Amino acid sequence: MKINIKRFNKNDNENSGKKEYLVKNTNLLQALIEIKTTIDNSLSYRCGCKSGVCGSCAIRVNGVEKLACKTTINDNDLIEPILNTRVIRDLVVDVSHETFLLKNTNAFIEENKDIEISQNDINLIDVQSNCILCSSCHSSCPVYSVNKSFLGPFALSRALRYVNDKKSMNSTTIIDSIQTNGIWDCTLCSACTLVCPQNIDPKSDIMNLQNISVQNGYTNPNMQSFDANMGFDMSDMGFDPNGF
Structure with missing residues (x-):
């Protein structure tokens, strides 16, 4: 089976660009290991647990974010690093900035309540607790691609x-x-939701946070801008907002 891997080495143009490899393994991570150990030891990739738990082997296959250890490859697949972050070498990227965004959400417990926790309370936070910080959601996010200050899906789910x-x-x-x-x-x-390997729904989480924010007195600044730009005066239409 042939696969194509996007290579990058800033110090060696000869080892950059798309390269084709013939492999026997159909699991992507095993195919990368096969290439590294038997064909081309200069290939760089990242992996850890090899069982879909650590998130370190996140890559893109034909433009879609995947975990290499959980992906079955097909002939002529294109393997690339995830987007919206600095490529260090080949499939290895720098995710330090994305991890730093977690700190900006203050998503931790500052002070504990002395209360009994029920199973329902645990279930309420169970799905979001399963995030493995693979950065697939940030790679797929169109907002993060143009605004690196955007907190992004996994930070907001957290x-x-x-x-x-x-x-x-x-x-x-x-x-x-x-x-x-x-x-x-x-x-x-919903791009983040579609690629999450843990079946977390960041879109739904963000909508829930919007509702919670409104309940806490916040308003959507985009709606304020929209209202200001409409240019109507409702009283011109015979509507008195103070009447009945």
């Missing part, structure tokens, strides 16, 4: 996890931190 955590004494700090370059900047396109 924020919801702690907002909903019954052990947290106060979630106001988290809600405050996601208003700018956060929940209102998302286009709700």
Whole structure:
């Protein structure tokens, strides 16, 4: 089986560009290991657990974000690094900035409540707790591609996890931190949801955070701008907003 891998080496143009390899393994990660050990030891990729838990082997296959360890390849597949981040070499990327965005959400418990936690309370935060920080969602995100200050899908899903955590004494700090370059900047396109290997739905999480923010007195700044640009005066249409 032939696969094509996008190579990048800033110090060696000869080892950059798309290269074709003939492999026996149909699992992508095993195919990468096969190439590294028997064909071309200069190939660089990242892996850890090899079982879909650590998220370190996230790549793109034919333009779609995947975990290499969980992906079955087909003839002539194109393998590339994930998008919207700096490529270090070949399929290895720098995800430090995306991880840094987690800190900007203040998504942690500052002070614990001394309360009993039920199974329902655990279930409420269970899905978001399964995030493996693979950055597939950031790679697919059209907003993050043009605004690296955007908190992005996994950081916002993590924020919801702690907002909903019954052990947290106060979630106001988290809600405050996601208003700018956060929940209102998302286009709700679902690209992140489609590529999440853990079946997390960041779009739904962001919508939930928008609702929670409104309940806490925040408004969508995009709607304020929309209203200002409409240019109508409703009283011109015979409507008195103060009447009945």
